Amino acid sequence: MLENKNNAKTDISELGEFGLIDHLTSQFEVKHKTTIKGIGDDAAVISPEGKMIVTTDLLVEGVHFDLSYMPLKHLGYKAVIVNLSDVYAMNAIPTQITVSLAVSNRFPVEALEELYAGIATAAKLYEIDVVGGDTTSSTSGMMISITAIGQADEKEIVYRDGAKENDLLVVSGDLGAAYLGLQVLEREKQVFKVNPASQPDLDAYTYLIERQLKPEARKDIIQLLKELEVKPTAMIDISDGLSSEVLHICKNSKVGCNLYEDKIPLDPQVINTCEEFKLDSTTIALSGGEDYELLFTIKNEDFPRIKANPNLTVIGHMTNENEGVHLITRANTKIPLVARGWNALNKD
Amino acid sequence: MLENKNNAKTDISELGEFGLIDHLTSQFEVKHKTTIKGIGDDAAVISPEGKMIVTTDLLVEGVHFDLSYMPLKHLGYKAVIVNLSDVYAMNAIPTQITVSLAVSNRFPVEALEELYAGIATAAKLYEIDVVGGDTTSSTSGMMISITAIGQADEKEIVYRDGAKENDLLVVSGDLGAAYLGLQVLEREKQVFKVNPASQPDLDAYTYLIERQLKPEARKDIIQLLKELEVKPTAMIDISDGLSSEVLHICKNSKVGCNLYEDKIPLDPQVINTCEEFKLDSTTIALSGGEDYELLFTIKNEDFPRIKANPNLTVIGHMTNENEGVHLITRANTKIPLVARGWNALNKD
Numbered sequence: 232m233l234e235n236k237n238n239a240k241t242d243i244s245e246l247g248e249f250g251l252i253d254h255l256t257s258q259f260e261v262k263h264k265t266t267i268k269g270i271g272d273d274a275a276v277i278s279p280e281g282k283m284i285v286t287t288d289l290l291v292e293g294v295h296f297d298l299s300y301m302p303l304k305h306l307g308y309k310a311v312i313v314n315l316s317d318v319y320a321m322n323a324i325p326t327q328i329t330v331s332l333a334v335s336n337r338f339p340v341e342a343l344e345e346l347y348a349g350i351a352t353a354a355k356l357y358e359i360d361v362v363g364g365d366t367t368s369s370t371s372g373m374m375i376s377i378t379a380i381g382q383a384d385e386k387e388i389v390y391r392d393g394a395k396e397n398d399l400l401v402v403s404g405d406l407g408a409a410y411l412g413l414q415v416l417e418r419e420k421q422v423f424k425v426n427p428a429s430q431p432d433l434d435a436y437t438y439l440i441e442r443q444l445k446p447e448a449r450k451d452i453i454q455l456l457k458e459l460e461v462k463p464t465a466m467i468d469i470s471d472g473l474s475s476e477v478l479h480i481c482k483n484s485k486v487g488c489n490l491y492e493d494k495i496p497l498d499p500q501v502i503n504t505c506e507e508f509k510l511d512s513t514t515i516a517l518s519g520g521e522d523y524e525l526l527f528t529i530k531n532e533d534f535p536r537i538k539a540n541p542n543l544t545v546i547g548h549m550t551n552e553n554e555g556v557h558l559i560t561r562a563n564t565k566i567p568l569v570a571r572g573w574n575a576l577n578k579d
Numbered sequence: 580m581l582e583n584k585n586n587a588k589t590d591i592s593e594l595g596e597f598g599l600i601d602h603l604t605s606q607f608e609v610k611h612k613t614t615i616k617g618i619g620d621d622a623a624v625i626s627p628e629g630k631m632i633v634t635t636d637l638l639v640e641g642v643h644f645d646l647s648y649m650p651l652k653h654l655g656y657k658a659v660i661v662n663l664s665d666v667y668a669m670n671a672i673p674t675q676i677t678v679s680l681a682v683s684n685r686f687p688v689e690a691l692e693e694l695y696a697g698i699a700t701a702a703k704l705y706e707i708d709v710v711g712g713d714t715t716s717s718t719s720g721m722m723i724s725i726t727a728i729g730q731a732d733e734k735e736i737v738y739r740d741g742a743k744e745n746d747l748l749v750v751s752g753d754l755g756a757a758y759l760g761l762q763v764l765e766r767e768k769q770v771f772k773v774n775p776a777s778q779p780d781l782d783a784y785t786y787l788i789e790r791q792l793k794p795e796a797r798k799d800i801i802q803l804l805k806e807l808e809v810k811p812t813a814m815i816d817i818s819d820g821l822s823s824e825v826l827h828i829c830k831n832s833k834v835g836c837n838l839y840e841d842k843i844p845l846d847p848q849v850i851n852t853c854e855e856f857k858l859d860s861t862t863i864a865l866s867g868g869e870d871y872e873l874l875f876t877i878k879n880e881d882f883p884r885i886k887a888n889p890n891l892t893v894i895g896h897m898t899n900e901n902e903g904v905h906l907i908t909r910a911n912t913k914i915p916l917v918a919r920g921w922n923a924l925n926k927d
Contacts, residue, residue, distance in 0.1 A: 267630065271831070272739050273668035273815055274634035274729070279627035282615060286622035287711055287726055289679040293718040320621035331637040331724050363635055365724075370641035374717070376679050376724035378635055381622070391620050467621055483619070 240339035243368075251340065252366050255347045259354065259361040263326050265382065266360045275362035277327060277380065282388060284325075284381035286317040292372035300416040303342055305444045306375070307349025313470065314379035315357055316448040316523045320468035321390070323383035324453070327362045328354070331376040333369035346375075357450060387462070389527070394465035394484035398528040400547040401463075401537065403452045405496040406473055407512060410519025411504045412436065412443030438500045446523045452542060453525075459536045463527035474517040475570040476526050477547075478556060484528075487550035490568060492560045494546040517558070517568075588687035591716075599688070600714050603695045607702065607709040611674050613730065614708045623710035625675060625728065630736060632673075632729035634665040640720035648764045651690055653792045654723070655697025661818065662727035663705055664796040664871045668816035669738070671731035672801070675710045676702070679724040681717035694723075705798060735810070737875070742813035742832035746876040748895035749811075749885065751800045753844040754821055755860060758867025759852045760784065760791030786848045794871045800890060801873075807884045811875035822865040823918040824874050825895075826904055832876075835898035838916060840908045842894040865906070865916075 246254055252270070261269045268276040277283075290296060290310050298306070311328060318325040330350060334343065343366075354361055359379075415436045422429050433440060449468075456463065465484050467476045473495070481488050495516045505512040528549055529537065537543045547559075556568045591599055600618070609617045616624040625631075638644060638658050646654070659676060666673040678698060682691065691714075702709055707727075763784045770777055781788060797816075804811065813832050815824045821843070829836050843864045853860040876897055877885065885891045895907075904916045 267733075268738065273665040274632045274671070274727075276669070276736060277631040277633060278733075279631050283625040283627050283631055283728075284622045285625060285675070285677060285711060285726070285728060287677045287679050287713055287724070289681055289713045289715050289722075289724060291681050291715055291717050291722075294681075294716050317621040321624070323622070327633070329633060329635040329726060331635050333637055333639045333642075333722060363633060365635055365637045367637050367639055368642050369639050369720075369722070371719050372717075374637075374639075374681060374722055374724075376635070376637060376713075376722075378633070378677060378726040379622075380631075380633060385615075385626075388624060390616065 240341060243334065243336065243338065243340055243343065246340060248366060251343070254340070255343055255366070256361065258347070258351055261360050262358060263360050265326055266362055269360055269362040270364070275327065275329070277362070280382050281384045282382065284318050284321050284323040284383060285378065286314055287376065287378040288314050288317070290375045292374065299420055301444060303345035304349035307346040308353045309444070309446055310375045310377050311350055311353035311357070312446050312448045312523060314377045315359070316468040316470065318379050318381035319448055319450060319453050320466050320525060321381065321383065322387050322453060322463065322466060323381040325357060325359050325379050325381040327360045327380040329378045330361060330364035332364065332366045333374040335369050335371050335373070338373065357448065389463045389466040391465050391467050391480050391483040394480050394486050394528040394549050396486055396549055396551050397531055398464050398549045399531060399534055399545050400477070400488060400490065400526070400528055400549060401543050402469070402473070402496065402524055402526050402546050403449050403542055404522070404524040405498045405501065406469065406516035406522050406524065407501045407519045408439045408442035408498055409446060409521035410515055411501055411508070412439035412441070414508060415439055415504070416443065436500060436504060438498055439504060443521065446521065448523055449525050455540070455542065461529055461533045461536050463529055466525060466527035469522045469524045469526050470520060472518040472520040473526065474568050477568060478570050480526070480528065481556045484549070485552050487552050487554040488547055488556045489550055490547035490558050492558055494544060496544045588689060591682065591684065591686065591688055591691065594688060596714060599691070602688070603691055603714070604709065606695070606699055609708050610706060611708045613674055614710055617708055617710040618712070623675065623677070625710070628730050629732045630730065632666050632669050632671040632731060633726065634662055635724065635726040636662050636665070638723045640722065647768055649792060651693035652697035655694040656701045657792070657794055658723045658725050659698055659701035659705070660794050660796045660871060662725045663707070664816040664818065666727050666729035667796055667798060667801050668814050668873060669729065669731065670735050670801060670811065670814060671729040673705060673707050673727050673729040675708045675728040677726045678709060678712040680712065680714045681722040683717050683719050683721070686721065705796065737811045737814040739813050739815050739828050739831040742828050742834050742876040742897050744834055744897055744899050745879055746812050746897045747879060747882055747893050748825070748836060748838065748874070748876055748897060749891050750817070750821070750844065750872055750874050750894050751797050751890055752870070752872040753846045753849065754817065754864035754870050754872065755849045755867045756787045756790040756846055757794060757869035758863055759849055759856070760787035760789070762856060763787055763852070764791065784848065784852060786846055787852060791869065794869065796871055797873045803888070803890065809877055809881045809884050811877055814873060814875035817870045817872045817874050818868060820866040820868040821874065822916050825916060826918050828874070828876065829904045832897070833900050835900050835902040836895055836904045837898055838895035838906050840906055842892060844892045
């Protein structure tokens with residue numbers, strides 16, 4: 232759990248609630264000029280520029296993460312990323328976060344330091360201020376609740392409901408790797424249980440594992456779209472799997488969609504590992520989740536601006552609502568798309 | 580746990596994550612003109628008026644609440660109130676909240692409906708929009724994480740650090756009742772364990788129990804201060820006990836304080852119940868916590884404006900930092916004030 236197993240272990244009650252918060256948050260400098268007051272009062276004060284974007288996500292130990300293979304530094308990083316991804320999906324720029332943490336007394340202060348180091352790394356890289364939060368004990372396990380705040384000009388904000396018939400459906404990056412990374416890590420955990428001396432060779436899975444343990448939010452895509460002067464008509468981030476997100480856009484925008492199986496971008500490690508695990512790579516891309524790529528629709532006339540870009544793939548087009556939402560398979564059969572995305576409520 | 584024990588019990592997995600969120604949040608209408616987009620996209624969009632205030636609080640089952648005597652409707656209500664209280668403590672008006680919830684599968688949908696009914700009641704009464712959130716499973720117990728957003732003109736915002744020497748220290752309402760309400764409820768729980776057929780007579784404790792189970796945030800005091808044209812120099816809400824909050828103001832404002840024991844406002848039920856429980860009422864008021872009253876400092880010249888008001892009590896005055904922070908007892912002895920506030924991290 233700790234990167235350095237030799238570290239001292241300090242019981243969190245030694246510092247007390249305020250002492251612990253001070254200890255963990257003193258590293259956070261205020262960088263944004265919009266942050267008027269960060270940590271240290273009843274609430275943070277922000278000077279908004281344009282409209283404010285607010286989103287929140289909750290990560291629960293044993294449901295969203297397993298500390299037997301998730302280093303705490305990575306967990307802190309990922310907890311920030313999943314929230315930033317939602318802000319980018321509004322075509323907005325995240326500027327502040329609050330971090331609330333519930334931890335059982337099995338976690339020493341040093342463990343929380345690791346977690347906060349990951350939070351601080353993400354905050355630095357994505358240029359956001361940590362402006363508040365709450366730290367408390369739990370009766371068992373760890374929970375992290377992060378709220379991200381972003382800013383955008385009203386005319387730049389992209390919702391889920393703006394897709395129109397004939398718009399193109401575009402996805403950033405590639406899909407399915409994070410889910411397969413989780414499968415590889417779960418397999419290694421089982422192997423380790425049987426034989427703790429085994430030395431795993433994970434070279435064939437490095438990309439998959441990185442996508443699972445250290446995802447990134449696509450700030451670069453938001454910047455790229457601005458540079459290309461392409462404003463998506465609808466946008467969502469892929470947290471629950473491609474099919475679930477396509478259905479969200481279709482439902483909110485009241486359109487149908489034809490999604491082409493042969494267009495779905497897959498990394499070679501995804502293809503190879505699917506073969507090894509005897510999994511269908513399309514199913515993994517459609518339902519795997521946790522990719523944190525951006526899925527968006529653009530007007531047909533904007534296609535020339537994005538077509539040369541290796542980070543963006545056109546995977547389908549929007550149709551009339553009456554035509555429904557379909558996957559067009561490699562065999563050119565048309566099957567209705569159903570959401571089988573990762574569902575945190577069905578896991579227990 | 581449920582108000583109507585005959586209710587049907589629907590497993591939350593029957594609805595799925597999105598179905599559950601839709602089911603629970605469909606009752607929330609957008610009321611504020613500043614809410615551009617509420618629930619239903621990657622993030623909420625808010626049109627700020629003035630500066631934005633952001634605060635977050637986390638309530639954990641077994642640490643902050645006990646469902647054996649806390650009805651879920653009250654819990655939902657209280658979870659909102661504790662966050663709004665922080666916004667009022669900035670002399671700001673709360674306008675939106677997000678609600679994140681982690682629940683184990685021991686809670687049926689009907690239990691979450693009760694919880695959300697309490698959230699909706701608070702939202703209606705305090706005129707705030709529920710604009711987002713996250714609902715997930717937990718491996719055990721319930722956790723509620725709420726982020727409140729408020730708005731204020733920059734010149735109206737009151738921080739903890741503005742108190743000056745000779746300012747008067749003022750508190751709203753009365754203190755200690757919420758903590759004693761908890762003691763009464765804990766005692767009844769123990770009695771019930773021994774004799775489940777016992778019929779508790781709680782008439783002597785109605786105020787105490789209400790303060791514990793259904794606290795209010797002092798929106799009225801913020802409005803009153805505006806009407807009286809009194810802007811506090813520093814302000815904080817009393818969540819951890821009077822002594823802890825006085826010390827926060829003194830530390831942040833770099834001042835000392837003389838707090839007068841005989842001025843601390845106590846309800847007669849607090850005095851009577853302290854006698855019954857053989858507790859010192861001053862200790863309870865200083866360290867009890869969960870009162871959600873406002874503690875603030877005002878300039879001496881503002882005293883005539885507040886002195887006639889039964890909701891406000893002057894309990895001390897600020898001194899030079901070098902003089903330290905003291906309680907002046909009824910016997911006119913001067914003892915250093917120490918924080919023994921309720922500390923969620925020391926409870927486990």
